[in-house]
Every structure is written in structure tokens, then in C-alpha cells.
Amino acid sequence: MSIRDRADLVQPGESTEPDEAAGWTAAVRRRLVRELPPDTMLPDTQPKYVASWIYVFGVLTLAAFLVVLGSGAVLAIQGPSWWHTSDIGHFFNSLHLWSVELFMAFMVIHLWGKFFMAAWRGRRALTWITGAVAFLGSIGTAFTGYLTQQNLDSQWIAVQSKDALNAVGIGAYFSPMNFGQMLMWHIVLLPAFVGILVVLHVLMVRRRGVVPPLPLRDRPAEAEPGTASEAGREAEAAETEEQP
Amino acid sequence: MSRRSRAAEPDPYSFGSRPYDLVKEFTIALVAVLALSIALAAVFSSPDKRPVTIATWAKADSADFTATALAELDGTSGTAQYGPPYNNASEGQKLGPVGLANLMGVTRPIDTAQDFVIRPLRSAAQTAIVSSAVARYTAASGAQQNTWTGNYSNALDKANGDPTKIAPGDYGPVPTMLTALLAQARAGSLDGQLLTESGVFYQTDYTLPLLFLADGSYLANLAGQDHLAGTQWGMMNETGNYPGQAWLWLYTFWYQISPYNNSTNGDALVWGTMAVLSLVFVFLPFIPGLRSIPRYIPVYRLIWREHYRDLRARGGT
Amino acid sequence: MSAVTQGALAAAVDLNGPGHYLNWGVIQISAANLVIIGVMIVVFVLALLLPFPKGRGRR
Incomplete structure (x- = not known):
């Protein structure tokens, strides 16, 4: 039984009397409770149509992201050179590499799944956008990670990628040959950027809920009661369903 | 975007719901991914070719x-x-x-x-x-x-x-x-x-x-x-037999074909191309035609096959 | 680092040998990347096709 179904239960932050306290803090509280109610954030039920293994790739991506962050944090403890001289360090570097491979693979499978669900429907465009930007940000994070390995690979990637970055002016302020700069981007700026996007993405998924199934094209009556003709459905589809 | 779409958007829970333990699912996923990462790291290790001085x-x-x-x-x-x-x-x-x-x-x-x-x-x-x-x-x-x-x-x-x-x-x-x-x-x-x-x-x-x-x-x-050169799709590659940055396949691809591979502005052209494609990717939900592709490739029927079966059983239309 | 831990932490499968690459015209890809992409596609297809356990929510 979900909290949602139990009207008798008073939820935390939802007093029986309306919250009318004055001040910025109260306003933020009201806003948070309204936008992110606890039972939508941490639901104990899910829509019945969520019945496919494809749905697990979002949570797998999130799990892999945490393993990436954790293994990266261990590598950070003794600094960027540690793993070249310590077998334990090398193991954590391997863990970091393979969790990144898993993270990217799960994320791409999640992306394929969400694309084929047209998961941006129903005011979910921003969820798609944060996910897409997080994907691009992850590519940048991986790139700076390769640059800070301190090996032949890093040297070559640095001198090759400088041409591309210089060609579009980015290289003037973002130099792949500047190890210190790349390390800062890799372990501070980009993880923070991707991390914030991931949090926003997950909050949006929880807030809007999992996207409902597409209506079956050949069975308009089933999918969408109230639309009379196929032509009408098409028009409806063009105007509403795909649109975020 | 339109007023109609907002009104037309159904509550996901109106399709019926089932019990679900989000925290438990997340915990299982975390343990599974951690175990898989440890196994891969232990079995395959990671490359570290010494730098050139x-x-x-x-x-x-x-x-x-x-x-x-x-x-x-x-x-x-x-x-x-x-x-x-x-x-x-x-x-x-x-x-x-x-x-x-x-x-x-x-x-x-x-x-x-x-x-x-x-x-x-x-x-x-x-x-x-x-x-x-x-x-x-x-x-x-x-x-x-x-x-x-x-x-x-x-x-x-x-x-x-x-x-x-x-x-x-x-x-x-x-x-x-x-x-x-x-x-x-x-x-x-x-x-x-x-x-x-x-x-x-x-x-x-x-x-x-x-x-x-x-x-x-x-x-x-x-x-x-080590197959790292640009003409060898090097951006995707890693030293030895390790997987590399496979996600750079599209970016690397342009460098292999004309006009990108023979232009003196090749890098700028590739970046321009990728910038446009990235914008298309990010703003896909707003691009007519592209956003309808999932409707025409019936993968969604596989994903939601149980839902459609239920509908058919219930509606009988 | 002692020899014992070194042995225990050494990779079971050594991928440091000369890389294996496949070529089709303009396309050139390492066997390792091909395996990764192949596994991703297989996993995606399996995720679509494998039946999802019904009582899962009650775990």
C-alpha cells in the first residue's frame, strides 16, 4: 500500500493546517514540499507498465557512477602518481577504468531504451536534456581522465587533441598539455557538473514519473479513448504526444 | 508545450500500479555493479605504458x-x-x-x-x-x-x-x-x-x-x-588489447572521410559537425520528424508488450 | 609491495600484448572495442526480449 493511497496518514512536511509561516525559509520549504513531495521522491509503488528489463539501466548507470566516484576518490587519496608505483593503486585504477566502461555502456543502453520509448513526452523534455548533457559531460570527464593518467596514452592524447581544441579556440584557455589544469577539471569541475546534472535528472524522473506507454497506432480506441478517427489521432499525435 | 499537451498528459499511476522497493533495487544494483567492476579489474587490470621522456x-x-x-x-x-x-x-x-x-x-x-x-x-x-x-x-x-x-x-x-x-x-x-x-x-x-x-x-x-x-x-x-594515430581511429583506441573510448566512434569517424581528412580546416570542420549533431541530440524532443522516429520503429511494443496485452484483454476492441 | 600481494593483484588475463584490429575499408576497430559494443547490443536486445519477473515488486 502506498502512502499515496492513504488519506489518513499525515505526511512529513505536510501538516493538517496549511503552512503559512512567513520568511524565505518557509517559502523554500513550501516550494520543496510542493515540487518534490516525499512520496513521489521515494515511492513504494510504480506504474504497472514498468515491466521490462530495459528499466534497470537507469539505476545501473547511477550505481556505476557511484563506483566511478568511489574508485576515483581512493585514487585521489595518495595523488595522481600513486597507481604507477603501487599494485593496490594499480588495482584501484583498474577498478576506475572498468567502472567507467560499465558506466558509459549502461548509460548508452539507457539512452537507447529512452529514445525508443520517446521518453521526452509529457513535459519530460528537460529530463531528456539533462540526461543528454550529462552524457556529453561524461565524455569530457573521461577525456580529461585519459589526459591525467601520466603515461604514453596521456602524452599522445594531449598532443593530438590540442589541435582540435586549438582549431576552435578552446585551446587558448583549456590546454590538454597542462596536466594540473586537466587534473582539476577531471577531479573537481567535471565530476561536479556531471554529478549535479545526474541529481537533477533523477529528481525530474521522480517528479514527473516514468513516461506512459505510446498509444498503439493501429488501435487508437485502446490507447486513447475519445479520439474518434485515425486522422484525428495523427493530428493529436503530431501536436501533443511527441511534444515535451 | 501547448496547453493541450499539458492537459492531455496522464498520471503514470492512472494505468495501475504495483508494489516496488526503490531503495532495495538501488542497493542491489550498486552491489552488483561493484562486484562486476571488481571482477573486471581483477581479471583484466588496466594498461599503463610508460611515458616517453x-x-x-x-x-x-x-x-x-x-x-x-x-x-x-x-x-x-x-x-x-x-x-x-x-x-x-x-x-x-x-x-x-x-x-x-x-x-x-x-x-x-x-x-x-x-x-x-x-x-x-x-x-x-x-x-x-x-x-x-x-x-x-x-x-x-x-x-x-x-x-x-x-x-x-x-x-x-x-x-x-x-x-x-x-x-x-x-x-x-x-x-x-x-x-x-x-x-x-x-x-x-x-x-x-x-x-x-x-x-x-x-x-x-x-x-x-x-x-x-x-x-x-x-x-x-x-x-x-599502438593504433593510436588519428588515421587509425586512434581516439577510440587504447594501448594493447584494452578497450578504449568507444563512445568517441562518431567523432573519430569524421576524421576518416572526405572532406574532413583532407581539409586544412579538418579539426574545425569536425567540431562544427559534432556541435550541430550534439545540439540535435540534446534538443531532440523539439525536432519534428526526428522525435517521431520511436513511433515508427516498434521497439516500444516490445518494451510495453505486457501493458498492451492487458489493454487488449480488458478492452477487447 | 611484497611478492605475494603482487601475485594476487596481477591480472588473470594479460591484455598488454600487441592489439588486435579489424579492418573493413575505411572502418578500423580494435577487437576489444568491438567486443564491448557487441556486448552492449546483445544486452540491449536481451533486456527487450527477456520476460520481466511478475512478482518482482514483492521481493
């Missing part, structure tokens, strides 16, 4: 080192002719009429003769012969310098790059300088000098030694052996 380069291929040092001295090296952000020797790449590189300007000025040859020679303790060679070279006119370096370059070509087999000629102080620089490089001191040229103690910027290495062919040969 200026010293290993100068020892392994002294001819390449000397030829590169000469090119830095006479301004014909890749870096010397690069343009922004290192110097004004060229305009930099353009995307159509827009030269973004030029627009951003020279933010990391590099004078290859000074930075790679003359200053390292001056900063080390030298014999009187080397010191006077450097003094003679720097005091000479540009035309005189070019005559010496040009003659020496031609002579090196004829001797297949081997400075010991050079025929006598008018090379001025150039051979003395390059021999001294080679000795410094082989001893390993050039690696350090290139990092501390700006008078700093702490250093995290490897621009100078990396550019010097990149101007030679030794590093590129090593990279080519």
Missing part, C-alpha cells in the same frame, strides 16, 4: 631529436609554424569564415628557437666552445642564421640524419649547439629545463616538453604502433 627519445633516436631541434631553431617545426594560441606564424583553422583560433589570440606564446634550444643551452653549465657558439649564433643576423641552419639541414638530409657523417660546410655554430643540446637531452637535463624555464619551482604544465616531443616523429611512431 626527452631523454629516452634522444637516446633511442638521436637523428630524429637533432632534426627536430634544428627545426625548432630555424622555425620550420610544427610548433614554430602553428599559429594561435602559440604564435602568429599562421592564421589557425577556420570554420567557414570564422577563425575562432585567431579570434582567441596567442594566449601561450612560444618562441621555438628560444624556448627549445637557446634558453636550455644557456641555462646549463657549458664549455667555452658551446657558450661562444650560442653567443655567435644569437649575435648573427637573421639571414646569416638561416644560411647556417639551411646548410646544416641539407647536409643532415644527405647524411640520413646522422650528424657524425656530415660533410664539411658553412654551418656556423649550429652543429656545436645541437650536439650540446643532444648531450643535455640524453643526460635527462633537458626534460627538467623545459619545465622550469619560466623560473618556477612547482610545475604542472607540460606544454613545452610535449610540443617538442610532438614535433619529432619518435612519439608519433610509438603511437602508430
Whole structure:
């Protein structure tokens, strides 16, 4: 039984009397409770149509992201050179590499799944956008990670990628040959950027809920009661369903 | 976007719901992914090919080192002719009429003769012969310098790059300088000098030694052996048999085909292309036609097959 | 680092040998990347096709 179904239960932050306290803090509280109610954030039920293994790739991506962050944090403890001289360090570097491979693979499978669900429907465009930007940000994070390995690979990637970055002016302020700069981007700026996007993405998924199934094209009556003709459905589809 | 779509959007829970334990699912996923990562790390480890130093380069291929040092001295090296952000020797790449590189300007000025040859020679303790060679070279006119370096370059070509087999000629102080620089490089001191040229103690910027290495062919040969070169889809690849950045397949792909692979603005063109494609990807929900593709490829029928079966059973239409 | 831990932490499968690459015209790909992409596609297809356990929510 979900909290949602139990009207008798008073939820935390939802007093029986309306919250009318004055001040910025109260306003933020009201806003948070309204936008992110606890039972939508941490639901104990899910829509019945969520019945496919494809749905697990979002949570797998999130799990892999945490393993990436954790293994990266261990590598950070003794600094960027540690793993070249310590077998334990090398193991954590391997863990970091393979969790990144898993993270990217799960994320791409999640992306394929969400694309084929047209998961941006129903005011979910921003969820798609944060996910897409997080994907691009992850590519940048991986790139700076390769640059800070301190090996032949890093040297070559640095001198090759400088041409591309210089060609579009980015290289003037973002130099792949500047190890210190790349390390800062890799372990501070980009993880923070991707991390914030991931949090926003997950909050949006929880807030809007999992996207409902597409209506079956050949069975308009089933999918969408109230639309009379196929032509009408098409028009409806063009105007509403795909649109975020 | 439209008022209608907002009104038409159904509550996901109106389709019926089932019990679900989100925290439990997340915990299981975390444990499973951690276990899989540990297993992969234990079984396959990770690559770590030792970096090249200026010293290993100068020892392994002294001819390449000397030829590169000469090119830095006479301004014909890749870096010397690069343009922004290192110097004004060229305009930099353009995307159509827009030269973004030029627009951003020279933010990391590099004078290859000074930075790679003359200053390292001056900063080390030298014999009187080397010191006077450097003094003679720097005091000479540009035309005189070019005559010496040009003659020496031609002579090196004829001797297949081997400075010991050079025929006598008018090379001025150039051979003395390059021999001294080679000795410094082989001893390993050039690696350090290139990092501390700006008078700093702490250093995290490897621009100078990396550019010097990149101007030679030794590093590129090593990279080519590992399939890391741009023409080998190198961006996707990793040393040995390790998987690389497979997610760069599309970016790397453009470098393999015309006009990208034969344009002097190839990098800018690839970035322009990828910028457009990235915007399309990010704003896919707003692009008519593209956003309807999932409707025409019935993968969604597989994903939601139980839901459609239930509907059919219930509705019987 | 002792020899014992070194042995225990060494990779079971050594991938440091010369890389294996496949070529089709302009396309060149390492065997390792091909395996990764292949596994991703297989996993995606399996995720679509494998039946999802009904009582899962009650775990």
C-alpha cells in the first residue's frame, strides 16, 4: 500500500493546517514540499507498465557512477602518481577504468531504451536534456581522465587533441598539455557538473514519473479513448504526444 | 508545450500500479555493479605504458631529436609554424569564415628557437666552445642564421640524419649547439629545463616538453604502433588489447572521410559537425520528424508488450 | 609491495600484448572495442526480449 493511497496518514512536511509561516525559509520549504513531495521522491509503488528489463539501466548507470566516484576518490587519496608505483593503486585504477566502461555502456543502453520509448513526452523534455548533457559531460570527464593518467596514452592524447581544441579556440584557455589544469577539471569541475546534472535528472524522473506507454497506432480506441478517427489521432499525435 | 499537451498528459499511476522497493533495487544494483567492476579489474587490470621522456627519445633516436631541434631553431617545426594560441606564424583553422583560433589570440606564446634550444643551452653549465657558439649564433643576423641552419639541414638530409657523417660546410655554430643540446637531452637535463624555464619551482604544465616531443616523429611512431594515430581511429583506441573510448566512434569517424581528412580546416570542420549533431541530440524532443522516429520503429511494443496485452484483454476492441 | 600481494593483484588475463584490429575499408576497430559494443547490443536486445519477473515488486 502506498502512502499515496492513504488519506489518513499525515505526511512529513505536510501538516493538517496549511503552512503559512512567513520568511524565505518557509517559502523554500513550501516550494520543496510542493515540487518534490516525499512520496513521489521515494515511492513504494510504480506504474504497472514498468515491466521490462530495459528499466534497470537507469539505476545501473547511477550505481556505476557511484563506483566511478568511489574508485576515483581512493585514487585521489595518495595523488595522481600513486597507481604507477603501487599494485593496490594499480588495482584501484583498474577498478576506475572498468567502472567507467560499465558506466558509459549502461548509460548508452539507457539512452537507447529512452529514445525508443520517446521518453521526452509529457513535459519530460528537460529530463531528456539533462540526461543528454550529462552524457556529453561524461565524455569530457573521461577525456580529461585519459589526459591525467601520466603515461604514453596521456602524452599522445594531449598532443593530438590540442589541435582540435586549438582549431576552435578552446585551446587558448583549456590546454590538454597542462596536466594540473586537466587534473582539476577531471577531479573537481567535471565530476561536479556531471554529478549535479545526474541529481537533477533523477529528481525530474521522480517528479514527473516514468513516461506512459505510446498509444498503439493501429488501435487508437485502446490507447486513447475519445479520439474518434485515425486522422484525428495523427493530428493529436503530431501536436501533443511527441511534444515535451 | 501547448496547453493541450499539458492537459492531455496522464498520471503514470492512472494505468495501475504495483508494489516496488526503490531503495532495495538501488542497493542491489550498486552491489552488483561493484562486484562486476571488481571482477573486471581483477581479471583484466588496466594498461599503463610508460611515458616517453626527452631523454629516452634522444637516446633511442638521436637523428630524429637533432632534426627536430634544428627545426625548432630555424622555425620550420610544427610548433614554430602553428599559429594561435602559440604564435602568429599562421592564421589557425577556420570554420567557414570564422577563425575562432585567431579570434582567441596567442594566449601561450612560444618562441621555438628560444624556448627549445637557446634558453636550455644557456641555462646549463657549458664549455667555452658551446657558450661562444650560442653567443655567435644569437649575435648573427637573421639571414646569416638561416644560411647556417639551411646548410646544416641539407647536409643532415644527405647524411640520413646522422650528424657524425656530415660533410664539411658553412654551418656556423649550429652543429656545436645541437650536439650540446643532444648531450643535455640524453643526460635527462633537458626534460627538467623545459619545465622550469619560466623560473618556477612547482610545475604542472607540460606544454613545452610535449610540443617538442610532438614535433619529432619518435612519439608519433610509438603511437602508430599502438593504433593510436588519428588515421587509425586512434581516439577510440587504447594501448594493447584494452578497450578504449568507444563512445568517441562518431567523432573519430569524421576524421576518416572526405572532406574532413583532407581539409586544412579538418579539426574545425569536425567540431562544427559534432556541435550541430550534439545540439540535435540534446534538443531532440523539439525536432519534428526526428522525435517521431520511436513511433515508427516498434521497439516500444516490445518494451510495453505486457501493458498492451492487458489493454487488449480488458478492452477487447 | 611484497611478492605475494603482487601475485594476487596481477591480472588473470594479460591484455598488454600487441592489439588486435579489424579492418573493413575505411572502418578500423580494435577487437576489444568491438567486443564491448557487441556486448552492449546483445544486452540491449536481451533486456527487450527477456520476460520481466511478475512478482518482482514483492521481493
